[in-house]
Amino acid sequence: MTRPTSRRTVLTAALAAAAGTGPVIAAGPATAAAPSSHRSPAPPAALSDVDNRFWSTYTDWRCGSGDGTRAVAGRRPGLVIAAPAGRTDYTDPHTGRTTAWEYATWTSPVHRSTVAATEVIASWNADTPAGTWIQVELGGEYTDGTATPWFVMGRWAAGDGDIRRTSVDDQTDGRSSVWTDTFSMDDPASGLRLASYRLRATLHRTPGSRLTPTLWRLGAMASDVPDRFTVPASTPRLARELPVPRYSQNVHVGEYPEYDNGGEAWCSPTSSQMIIEYWGRRATAEDLAWVKPGLADPQICHAARYTFDYQYEGCGNWPFNAAYAATYRDMSAAVTRLGSLTDVERLVRVGIPVITSQSFLKEELTGAGYGTSGHLMTVIGFTEQGDVVANDPASPDNPAVRRVYLRREWENIWLRTKRYDANGKVRSGTGGVCYVYWPARPTPGQRRVLKSLGLL
Incomplete structure (x- = not known):
């Protein structure tokens, strides 16, 4: 892995607003289950690293x-x-x-x-x-x-x-x-x-x-994730999409610049808030009383304020986002690394979406329309072809947040530890870092998967 000073870069916002969208579906209530198609069960993860x-x-x-x-x-x-x-x-x-x-x-x-x-x-x-x-x-x-x-x-x-x-x-x-x-x-x-x-x-x-x-x-x-520019491809095993609400960070550009220059840098708290609301938890009117009247989705401003790291001067501190999620009623949260998209499929299968951290050039992720030195997005499911369905907050508006990204491209940019920037210099990747949020009293199926991944 490259010199850890690049860790600060990995936490920055998307460099440009996303362009283009996938097909749009209604987010639906947090308690609803999206139609799913199950292939063969995924094997237990091998998290040797x-x-x-x-x-x-x-x-x-x-x-x-x-x-x-x-x-x-x-x-x-x-x-x-x-x-x-x-x-x-x-x-x-x-x-x-x-x-x-x-x-x-x-x-x-x-x-x-x-x-x-x-x-x-x-x-x-x-x-x-x-x-x-x-x-x-x-x-x-x-x-x-x-x-x-x-x-x-x-x-x-x-x-x-x-x-x-x-x-x-x-x-x-x-x-x-x-x-x-x-x-x-x-x-x-x-x-x-x-x-x-x-x-x-x-x-x-x-x-x-x-x-x-x-x-x-x-x-x-x-x-101890080994240095790697590429990772082995996993085999698709699940077609399912979770009904996660959609929020765009770019709706908030210019709002509350004291918190990491405003919404253009709020990929992490925006992703966190999507998952919090998926689990049926919401900020109260009292929580949001400090937000200026008339702003869209004031809970995103709230999430930015209460994940903000005053030393880092940003909202992308990984443990601070997990700790923020757990301030909501009966929520648990952890920062970890996963070994492949197979691990993510196992979580999605039992109804748990995953917030992932990645960086990439514009040409490395088809359909994103932007490049980034560090960005958080939420994996909410997989298509019949095994491609990744992601709620990408670096989108121009809320309806555009749902994206479909090619599995092979997406898996590689998330799991690699080394990459090349636009100038051909070697930079670090996150090596599979993600946030996982779940109810403090998970279902038996959720408990089994969380325990197998070392989170319980």
């Missing part, structure tokens, strides 16, 4: 090491502040304001990854009422037996009134670094890898209050 580990059960929380935290059982087990372990002052780098906070910590057991990793991406699901926030850190051991420092993977709150949610730049020990939301080995060619890791969550609250964040889910995806 990817390791997922998530903590979310009552037993998980009790197995970790807590200092001031308490595991809470119930319909959705979580972790809360029982009694603060200490008090700290935090100076917000984006407001300059210093505020005192009580805190408690929870540290996961050591997880020895099945993959000696070149990259790790953490993600979390939490409730942070006003007056609370969380910090997530990663610390591990290299394959040579030495230890990393604790790296901050995110300082996060659902709102923006207490702290400004932020990634943390300039974290390195000379062997690995954190690039926005991704832990990355500095020199993968050296053979040095991350062998194991722990995650540490610090829960903060206003001093003297009885407030607490609730952490429902915490984990990470570790991977």
